[in-house]
Amino acid sequence: MRSVPLEIACDESGSEGEKLIGGQTGVFAHAGVRLSLEEAAACLAELRRRIRSPAVEYKANHLLRTKHRRVLEWFLGPLGPVHGRARVYLVDKKRLLANELRALAVPGIRPDDELLAAFNDVLRTRNRREPSAGSFFAMAGDTAELRAKVGRARDAKALDPLVPAILRAIEYWSAGGE
Structure with missing residues (x-):
């Protein structure tokens, strides 16, 4: 049996380097999601269909709009594409x-x-x-x-929360990410 390669896509929000106070955000988030390329493409196609935005790049603010609350619930919910396949590292x-x-x-x-x-x-x-x-x-x-x-x-050590976030992501996904 041949295993299907999976991609781990990661992104962060709220990074301001080592500036931890007085910046634009109070929280740093680093998230990773594990999907095959086909699953990721299907997820994006479904998001485009449900949101109906001409945007080329989808950001969190698309899903966080009140008018897209049901799309967000689908995306994160038990029948959604990322349920059980995503991990978020948050830092206050x-x-x-x-x-x-x-x-x-x-x-x-x-x-x-x-x-x-x-x-x-x-x-x-x-x-x-x-x-x-x-x-x-x-x-x-x-x-x-x-x-x-x-x-x-x-x-x-540096105060930048990105380094420990990346290390935690590597640790989590290397261990199977389940």
Whole structure:
């Protein structure tokens, strides 16, 4: 018996690199769907038939329109083409940044938007110059210990959620994706 090759199509939404706060979106999403080429073509043909849009490329906003609610329900529902064949990795970008800050275990600071934005900026700094007045260190308490912790956090990893999302997708689909 010959197995039919399947394609895993992935896309993301909400990626703004390492800018996790103050951007256009609060959530990052990376999705993958596993369909054969024939199934994918049939799915697109059915979407075009049901939506009746002249668009060459279909985006989520086509399905999210109120007038297409039934198409969305079909697409995602138990009889739809992606049911049980799709996986979505979601990241609340602000929470990701706040968790990174909490991991530093700095006593007495609360991760409000202003502090998180300053923390995001200091973690993303490519050069090693000292941040200006009003920066994260001015708000959180400028100590050698805190600077060392932030330096280690900056060196340890990037904040961009795309990398772990791709790794999770590879892990999931390589394991059979069921």
